[in-house]
Amino acid sequence: MKVTGEFGVVGQSGEKQCTGCKRNLPVSEFARDKNRSDGLQVRCRGCVAEYSAAHYRRRREAMGLTVREKVDVPAGHKLCRTCGAVKPHSEWHRNATASDGLATRCKACRAIQEREGHLKRHYGLTEAERDQLIAEQGGVCCICLAAPAAHVDHCHETGRVRGVLCFSCNAALGQFKDRPDAIRRAAAYVEGIAWKPTLVAPGVYQLPS
Numbered sequence: 136m137k138v139t140g141e142f143g144v145v146g147q148s149g150e151k152q153c154t155g156c157k158r159n160l161p162v163s164e165f166a167r168d169k170n171r172s173d174g175l176q177v178r179c180r181g182c183v184a185e186y187s188a189a190h191y192r193r194r195r196e197a198m199g200l201t202v203r204e205k206v207d208v209p210a211g212h213k214l215c216r217t218c219g220a221v222k223p224h225s226e227w228h229r230n231a232t233a234s235d236g237l238a239t240r241c242k243a244c245r246a247i248q249e250r251e252g253h254l255k256r257h258y259g260l261t262e263a264e265r266d267q268l269i270a271e272q273g274g275v276c277c278i279c280l281a282a283p284a285a286h287v288d289h290c291h292e293t294g295r296v297r298g299v300l301c302f303s304c305n306a307a308l309g310q311f312k313d314r315p316d317a318i319r320r321a322a323a324y325v326e327g328i329a330w331k332p333t334l335v336a337p338g339v340y341q342l343p344s
Contacts, residue, residue: 151175155182213237217244258287258296269299276301278308 150159155178165175166183176183188205195202206214212221217240227237228245238245254260260268269284276282282301289296291313300308311317332340 153177153179153182155179155186213241215241215244217241217248254287258289259294260287260296265299268296272299276304278304 148159149162151162151165151173152159153165158179160179162175164179164181166180167174168176171177178186192202203216206221208214208221212223213227213235214221220241222241224237226241226243228242229236230238233239240248251262254262254265258265265287268287272284274284276284277298278300282303284299284301286300286302286305287296288298288300288305288308308318311321335341
């Protein structure tokens with residue numbers, strides 16, 4: 136094989152000099168380029184890959200986007216682009232439409248996304264806004280003032296968020312159907328006040344006001 140130019144095929148050795156790393160490499164290390172006299176690119180595959188990676192990084196950074204680093208992923212594992220962790224396939228939900236049969240996010244990231252979506256759809260809150268409510272309550276339920284605040288409470292008629300309650304207090308409000316009159320009578324009952332109805336007519340009782 137003869138020389139075809141300054142960086143063409145070297146002698147009869149079947150090698151070519153790369154314009155990037157300046158090494159003489161086998162022609163198999165160069166991709167095809169029909170526009171070149173020798174039919175090969177002037178840079179070896181390794182140099183082309185490095186240039187492409189650097190160009191990708193510069194372009195993403197210029198656009199203010201996250202630069203995705205190349206990660207070695209062992210067999211039976213997958214990289215989660217959300218958290219950046221490499222996890223075994225058991226940590227992923229199935230997705231029959233995906234090329235690898237797995238979801239795009241790991242189970243943990245998907246759970247976080249679903250929680251965030253639930254808060255936004257039902258209460259119009261972000262996680263940061265909910266956490267701010269909890270902080271303003273001192274981290275505890277704003278009814279019992281003891282148990283950790285965990286469940287967002289809202290008015291079912293207006294949708295207005297009232298606070299963050301513990302599981303028990305949130306369930307109790309639901310059982311009382313948000314009726315202040317029933318809640319007041321329950322409080323009086325617990326405090327030892329006997330709420331006995333007064334018979335005003337046959338079969339008709341009057342409750343204390």
